[in-house]
Amino acid sequence: MAAPAPVHRRLWLTAGSLTIAFIVLTFAGVARQYTLQLAQSHDESVKQLVHSSLTANYVGGYIEYVATLVLLVGLLLVARLLRGTSETTGWLSSCMSGSIVTYTAVTIAAGFAGGAAALYGAHHGADLTSATMVNNIRNFAFFLSGGLTGVFAISAGVAGRLTGLLPRWISYAGIAVGAFAILAIPGSRIGMQNVSTMIWFVWLLLFGVVALRSGGRRTAAVSTPAARVPATV
DSSP states (O other), rough: OOOOHHHHHHHHHHHHHHHHHHHHHHHHHHHTSOOOOOOOOEEEEEEIIIIIIIHHHHHHOOOOHHHHHHHHHHHHHHHHHHHOOHHHHHHHHHHOOOHHHHHHHHHHIIIHHHHHHHHHHHHTTHHHHHHHHHHHHHHHHHHHHHHHHHHHHHHHHHHHHSOOOOHHHHHHHHHHHHHHHHHHHGGGGGHHHHHHHHHHHHHHHHHHHHHHHTTTTOOOOOOOOOOOOOOOO
């Protein structure tokens, strides 16, 4: 059964708030962490892995970790809100849920854990080559996770159009952003992944604003069963 209108509206407000909170927390966390990219110079590796503050990096990493958990619960809610009533939108909802769960697993297990291990090792006697190699696991996890955000954005965009619950522009933008995120992976070496990530953040921010302002107020494009007419004798 469909949720009552006030409950449905509160769920959209929650989804929008969590999406925007993720962006705020992520930038707050990243501002305190090292950002050693693939194939940067030896001096830059020493500066970021050995000489940076371990405490500051771990505080920033924890904030970003919390942001990822916020994103997980927020986008799982979005997947539920956009599931519609048809088999197609139900499948798209499953794609959204699966992609964000996998994205969270990759980000935490390979991204955060790899980065923290590289930093810890560099501060406790590990040679720089080994620490940099572990850090590159973090970088490649970041590159490949773009495909998962791409699946989510494309699925959300298509589901938004099929259900009528999202404006056309945010739906089509989601499809475009998702496609670019997937196509940008081979260009990560030249920074395309950084561009696609920033575009993903912008789309999430716009989605959050839409969810706060009008989410749940649009009429879903779903069919309802025709009322039964009692047979006359």
